[in-house]
Amino acid sequence: GENVEQHPSTLSVQEGDSAVIKCTYSDSASNYFPWYKQELGKRPQLIIDIRSNVGEKKDQRIAVTLNKTAKHFSLHITETQPEDSAVYFCAANTNAGKSTFGDGTTLTVKP
Amino acid sequence: NAGVMQNPRHLVRRRGQEARLRCSPMKGHSHVYWYRQLPEEGLKFMVYLQKENIIDESGMPKERFSAEFPKEGPSILRIQQVVRGDSAAYFCASSPGPGQPYNEQFFGPGTRLTVL
Numbered sequence: 001g002e003n004v005e006q007h008p009s010t011l012s013v014q015e016g017d018s019a020v021i022k023c024t025y026s027d028s029a030s031n032y033f034p035w036y037k038q039e040l041g042k043r044p045q046l047i048i049d050i051r052s053n054v055g056e057k058k059d060q061r062i063a064v065t066l067n068k069t070a071k072h073f074s075l076h077i078t079e080t081q082p083e084d085s086a087v088y089f090c091a092a093n094t095n096a097g098k099s100t101f102g103d104g105t106t107l108t109v110k111p
Numbered sequence: 112n113a114g115v116m117q118n119p120r121h122l123v124r125r126r127g128q129e130a131r132l133r134c135s136p137m138k139g140h141s142h143v144y145w146y147r148q149l150p151e152e153g154l155k156f157m158v159y160l161q162k163e164n165i166i167d168e169s170g171m172p173k174e175r176f177s178a179e180f181p182k183e184g185p186s187i188l189r190i191q192q193v194v195r196g197d198s199a200a201y202f203c204a205s206s207p208g209p210g211q212p213y214n215e216q217f218f219g220p221g222t223r224l225t226v227l
Contacts, residue, residue: 034215036218043202044218046215046216096166097159097166097167097206098144098159098167098170099144099156099204099216100156101146101154102153103153
C-alpha cells in the first residue's frame with residue numbers, strides 16, 4: 001500500500017520567514033495530493049491541493065510543488081504569521097479513494 | 112449547505128462498553144471515510160464506505176470494530192468492548208460520488224472518545 005513520509009516533524013520560524021514542509025510517497029498510482037492544517041482540538045482543514053497533471057500551484061502565501069518522477073511534493077508558506085502556527089499534514093490519494101497521511105509537521109511561528 | 116456532521120462530539124465509555132459514532136456526510140456526498148487520530152499523532156485510515164457498501168476496510172482492526180453506511184441515515188462506526196487504547200479522536204470525511212476522479216475530502220469535527 002501507499003506510504004507517505006513527512007519532514008520535518010517540528011518546524012519553528014520567525015514571523016515573516018518562509019516555511020517548507022516536504023513529503024514523499026511510494027505509490028506511483030497516487031494522483032491527488034492535499035495539504036491540511038489542523039489547529040489544536042479542531043478538524044483538519046484543506047488549505048491547498050495539487051493534482052498529478054500539474055507541477056505547481058499557488059494560493060496567496062501558500063504554494064505546493066509536485067515532482068512525480070521523484071515522488072515528492074512540498075508545501076511552501078511565505079511571510080509566515082503567528083496564526084499559521086498549527087499541525088500540517090500532507091496526504092496522497094489514488095482513484096481508489098482513501099487518503100494516506102503523513103505524520104504531520106508542527107509549525108510554530110514566533111512573533 | 113451544512114458540512115460534515117458528527118455526533119457525539121465527546122463520548123466517555125468504561126472498559127467493556129460499546130461506543131457508537133455517527134457521521135452524516137455533506138449533502139450530495141455518497142462516499143464516507145473514517146480516520147483515527149491518537150493524541151499528538153497523525154490520521155490513520157480505517158474504512159471507506161459508499162451507501163450500503165464497504166469499499167476498503169484495510170485500516171480497521173479485525174476484531175471489535177465495524178462500520179456501516181445504510182441506505183438511509185448516517186454512517187456508524189461501532190466499537191465493541193472498548194479498551195483504553197481505543198481512546199482517540201475519530202474523524203469522518205466525505206467526498207462527492209461516482210464520476211469524481213479526485214476525491215477531495217471534507218472533514219467533520221470529530222468525536223473524541225475517552226475510555227475510562
